[in-house]
Amino acid sequence: MKKFPFRLDALETVIVVQAEVQNYEIRLALDTAASQTVIDWNVLLILGYSPNDLRDPVEVETANGILEAWRIKIRNLETLDLHRSDFEVLTYDFFEKGLFSPQDGVLGLDFFKNTILTIDFQKHQVWVSDK
Amino acid sequence: MTTYSIQLKETDRQKIDAFIQFVKSLDFVQSVEAFAKTAPSKKNTGKTANTDGYLSVDEIRRQFPNEWVLLANPVAENVEILGGTVILHDPEKRNMALRGRDLIKKYARVTHFFTGEMPKRATIGLMRKVQTAQP
Numbered sequence: 471m472k473k474f475p476f477r478l479d480a481l482e483t484v485i486v487v488q489a490e491v492q493n494y495e496i497r498l499a500l501d502t503a504a505s506q507t508v509i510d511w512n513v514l515l516i517l518g519y520s521p522n523d524l525r526d527p528v529e530v531e532t533a534n535g536i537l538e539a540w541r542i543k544i545r546n547l548e549t550l551d552l553h554r555s556d557f558e559v560l561t562y563d564f565f566e567k568g569l570f571s572p573q574d575g576v577l578g579l580d581f582f583k584n585t586i587l588t589i590d591f592q593k594h595q596v597w598v599s600d601k
Numbered sequence: 602m603t604t605y606s607i608q609l610k611e612t613d614r615q616k617i618d619a620f621i622q623f624v625k626s627l628d629f630v631q632s633v634e635a636f637a638k639t640a641p642s643k644k645n646t647g648k649t650a651n652t653d654g655y656l657s658v659d660e661i662r663r664q665f666p667n668e669w670v671l672l673a674n675p676v677a678e679n680v681e682i683l684g685g686t687v688i689l690h691d692p693e694k695r696n697m698a699l700r701g702r703d704l705i706k707k708y709a710r711v712t713h714f715f716t717g718e719m720p721k722r723a724t725i726g727l728m729r730k731v732q733t734a735q736p
Contacts, residue, residue: 475679488680495712497680512698516705565694572719
């Protein structure tokens with residue numbers, strides 16, 4: 471089982487992990503309080519997704535207030551040695567919502583469905599297994 | 602102190618990261634710096650790309666302050682980007698995304714980052730879904 475080092479952000483409140491969406495490397499905040507994974511619309515835009523790919527809108531409560539986000543199915547998302555294909559995420563335009571963040575989204579609990587997620591805060595390592 | 606240069610023929614980033622971690626773990630190693638060189642892309646016309654070769658993050662920050670930078674063949678250590686080939690830069694993230702759509706197809710691996718300072722309190726945590734709006 472491969473263990474991945476993680477970095478805590480400057481305030482040591484966010485675990486940042488590297489992820490790939492269709493070979494495009496992004497950084498996501500691992501958030502065990504988030505039910506769903508969120509990816510900045512600008513990342514999906516650069517990968518060729520268009521507004522036609524957006525499904526129904528949902529309202530989500532974030533630390534920045536209530537925002538309208540959209541469901542979208544992305545071809546694949548890979549991080550922590552875990553692959554998800556045709557994976558539904560939420561997306562909204564971070565830039566448009568005035569969100570200026572070094573992270574490109576949030577890795578939520580839906581990504582870890584049916585797995586065992588272990589976070590070692592002493593060694594700053596995180597790993598996932600399915601047994 | 603003696604500085605040694607090691608050239609790697611391996612291109613698998615995970616293997617390289619593991620190697621760097623191993624070297625760093627040796628108690629007699631003071632520091633490890635990556636100076637990767639990538640061949641210029643033949644498909645790259647140079648109309649949008651500003652640099653063909655590898656630049657370290659510090660060099661990129663100096664050349665393109667307070668801009669979003671699209672980076673091909675990035676070299677990273679865990680989640681820290683060390684450098685790569687700049688293929689696009691723009692002060693606006695949206696513009697970077699729109700202008701970069703076709704460019705990224707020419708490269709096997711691409712990422713982006715902002716060269717300026719981020720606000721200390723940037724928070725993106727999704728707390729909960731409130732409701733599903735009607736389409």
